[in-house]
Amino acid sequence: MKRNLLITNAIIDDKKQDILIEKGKIVRVGRISSSSGIHLLDANGKIVLPGFVNIHTHLDKADLISRMKPEEFGGTLEQNRELIKKFKKNYTKKDIKDRAKRVITEMVAMGITAIRTHVDVDPICGLLPMEALLELQEEIDIVELHLVAFPQQGVLSNEKRDLVDKAVSLGANLVGGLPLVEHDRDGWRKHIDLIFDIAAKYNKDIEVQIDESNDPDDFALPLLVEKTLEAKFYGRVTATHVISLSKIEAKEAKEIIAAMKEAGIKVIVTPSANLITRFPNDKKVWGYNSITRIKDLIDAGIEVAIGTDNIRDPFFPFGNGSMIREIHTLIVATRMTTPNDIEEVFKMATINGAKMMGLNYGISEGKKGDMVIFDTDTLIGILNSPEKINYVIKDGEIIYGRDERK
Numbered sequence: 001m002k003r004n005l006l007i008t009n010a011i012i013d014d015k016k017q018d019i020l021i022e023k024g025k026i027v028r029v030g031r032i033s034s035s036s037g038i039h040l041l042d043a044n045g046k047i048v049l050p051g052f053v054n055i056h057t058h059l060d061k062a063d064l065i066s067r068m069k070p071e072e073f074g075g076t077l078e079q080n081r082e083l084i085k086k087f088k089k090n091y092t093k094k095d096i097k098d099r100a101k102r103v104i105t106e107m108v109a110m111g112i113t114a115i116r117t118h119v120d121v122d123p124i125c126g127l128l129p130m131e132a133l134l135e136l137q138e139e140i141d142i143v144e145l146h147l148v149a150f151p152q153q154g155v156l157s158n159e160k161r162d163l164v165d166k167a168v169s170l171g172a173n174l175v176g177g178l179p180l181v182e183h184d185r186d187g188w189r190k191h192i193d194l195i196f197d198i199a200a201k202y203n204k205d206i207e208v209q210i211d212e213s214n215d216p217d218d219f220a221l222p223l224l225v226e227k228t229l230e231a232k233f234y235g236r237v238t239a240t241h242v243i244s245l246s247k248i249e250a251k252e253a254k255e256i257i258a259a260m261k262e263a264g265i266k267v268i269v270t271p272s273a274n275l276i277t278r279f280p281n282d283k284k285v286w287g288y289n290s291i292t293r294i295k296d297l298i299d300a301g302i303e304v305a306i307g308t309d310n311i312r313d314p315f316f317p318f319g320n321g322s323m324i325r326e327i328h329t330l331i332v333a334t335r336m337t338t339p340n341d342i343e344e345v346f347k348m349a350t351i352n353g354a355k356m357m358g359l360n361y362g363i364s365e366g367k368k369g370d371m372v373i374f375d376t377d378t379l380i381g382i383l384n385s386p387e388k389i390n391y392v393i394k395d396g397e398i399i400y401g402r403d404e405r406k
């Protein structure tokens with residue numbers, strides 16, 4: 001039986017308020033007097049936000065760096081994909097679950113209360129990672145966990161396509177995609193067609209990892225938009241990364257963004273991983289890898305959310321599960337530094353991700369009791385004292401407390 005919880009002196013939308021949570025749900029927000037039998041938690045005039053939503057990560061690959069040799073760090077995207085294949089051959093269900101659980105626990109301590117993870121489904125690892133993560137999804141109650149069946153090696157063979165189909169039939173929440181693994185434009189198109197077929201068959205939404213480099217020729221987004229409109233999958237498709245959109249002509253970008261809006265396509269950025277990714281053809285388009293046209297997308301009314309992407313694996317050897325780091329990286333990389341911009345970026349890491357996951361979320365009556373109490377009273381304070389989180393609350397239960405950590 002869940003205790004009732006009254007959080008007092010919380011800063012919400014710049015006002016001091018109290019939050020009453022009963023049976024895991026918020027029942028009142030305002031100035032509330034305490035009554036007997038209620039557990040009290042004083043937020044001490046500090047800011048309270050709904051829990052961070054890490055909308056894009058790869059828990060099946062998390063925390064593999066201890067298996068990497070020094071010379072294996074810093075590879076290109078292709079080299080990293082080869083290295084992952086090697087690691088996958090030794091996967092066991094326990095190994096996958098242990099690593100995923102470890103990283104989830106870290107994410108929770110960083111204020112994350114919901115996670116959407118891609119899970120590799122391919123002929124090397126088969127359905128093992130999906131089976132492991134489906135078990136974990138059942139067992140774990142400290143986060144909301146959604147799974148995307150991710151065809152890391154493509155879908156252009158019966159075996160590969162059938163594996164993704166099977167993963168979705170087993171219970172994956174979404175169908176994933178990675179068209180660029182298919183080598184040419186015709187392959188990209190077929191890949192997109194096939195994942196839409198599976199999504200339609202099981203009535204699932206789609207998240208496609210697409211256009212991960214600065215190269216304007218590495219641009220499959222128009223195919224995805226076209227297919228979304230043709231299949232009438234309005235509002236059900238998310239494009240993750242879309243980096244090359246930032247390198248095409250402004251006029252062309254405007255047109256494609258308008259078509260994305262018409263199709264209701266949403267966008268996910270993974271700031272640190274986007275910036276760090278290397279490509280064999282990096283020399284063709286000079287410059288460090290970049291981030292999509294965030295401002296243009298927002299101005300067009302497209303929903304944008306943030307994920308950490310990989311945590312401590314060949315693709316991204318760093319990470320501690322902090323969304324605050326990702327917010328900071330995005331602000332720095334895109335110069336979104338006005339108070340309104342900063343608020344917008346925090347929204348991407350919270351409300352926007354929650355909407356994409358379809359969560360009953362936010363600090364208002366009737367919503368789930370998922371929130372974070374920080375050790376500061378402003379959003380800039382959160383960025384300037386990163387990882388200073390006093391409490392994390394999930395379904396009205398305190399699941400992480402700094403004092404309890406000592």
Ligand SMILES: [Zn+2]
Nearest residue numbers: 057209309310
């Ligand atoms: Zn990813």
